[in-house]
Amino acid sequence: MSRHPFALALSLGFLALGCFSTGYEEPAPAPPGVPDVQDEDADDGDDAKKLEEKRRELEVARLRLKLVEFDAETEEFKARLALEHARRDADTARRAHEHLTSTEAPHKIAEARLRFDRARYRAEESEAELVELERMYAEEEFAEITKELVLQRGRRQLEMARRELELSERRLAMLEAFELPKEQTGLEQALLKAREAVEVAERKVRHLDLENARELLEAKNKVESAEEELEELES
Numbered sequence: 001m002s003r004h005p006f007a008l009a010l011s012l013g014f015l016a017l018g019c020f021s022t023g024y025e026e027p028a029p030a031p032p033g034v035p036d037v038q039d040e041d042a043d044d045g046d047d048a049k050k051l052e053e054k055r056r057e058l059e060v061a062r063l064r065l066k067l068v069e070f071d072a073e074t075e076e077f078k079a080r081l082a083l084e085h086a087r088r089d090a091d092t093a094r095r096a097h098e099h100l101t102s103t104e105a106p107h108k109i110a111e112a113r114l115r116f117d118r119a120r121y122r123a124e125e126s127e128a129e130l131v132e133l134e135r136m137y138a139e140e141e142f143a144e145i146t147k148e149l150v151l152q153r154g155r156r157q158l159e160m161a162r163r164e165l166e167l168s169e170r171r172l173a174m175l176e177a178f179e180l181p182k183e184q185t186g187l188e189q190a191l192l193k194a195r196e197a198v199e200v201a202e203r204k205v206r207h208l209d210l211e212n213a214r215e216l217l218e219a220k221n222k223v224e225s226a227e228e229e230l231e232e233l234e235s
């Protein structure tokens with residue numbers, strides 16, 4: 001019985017020694033001047049992440065540049081189209097004004113004068129015919145009823161001729177003093193507005209050219225900066 005406790009103690013001692021010899025051992029620190037492998041792996045991961053971010057930034061900058069170029073082309077097209085429309089409207093207004101002053105107004109006045117002259121001649125003829133009838137019936141013997149009917153017809157024709165003459169005269173005066181000047185003023189105002197619209201459209205085109213140039217320059221600068229930054233990271 002006295003040998004068992006000793007054997008048990010000896011076995012426990014060997015078991016403890018085995019545990020110490022096969023347990024966890026802390027890694028030895030790296031010698032001075034030798035870089036730590038774990039730190040290098042972490043740095044490489046950060047660099048790769050930054051490189052990928054810069055590549056995406058460059059891609060976005062290039063897409064932004066294409067978008068700016070497309071928008072610039074679209075806005076320039078719209079502005080120049082509006083300018084072309086304004087120029088056509090101005091040319092139409094100019095031709096309408098020239099047509100009125102050189103052709104339409106003189107033609108209208110000539111027609112009105114012709115109607116006036118025709119009415120005047122008709123009134124003069126009717127008056128002369130009535131005078132002749134009155135003289136003839138005064139000198140010769142005619143039936144009273146026949147005489148009165150003929151003279152009454154002559155007087156009515158003269159009255160109608162005088163009314164037509166008065167109306168033609170008023171029509172001519174109104175045309176010369178009011179209608180044609182009003183129409184000409186309206187065309188002059190339309191021409192002025194059309195020319196102002198052309199000037200506004202031209203200014204918009206020039207402003208748009210400057211604005212597009214600025215935006216394109218900014219977009220190109222961003223692309224160049226992103227390319228330079230990416231090149232530095234890759235080197």
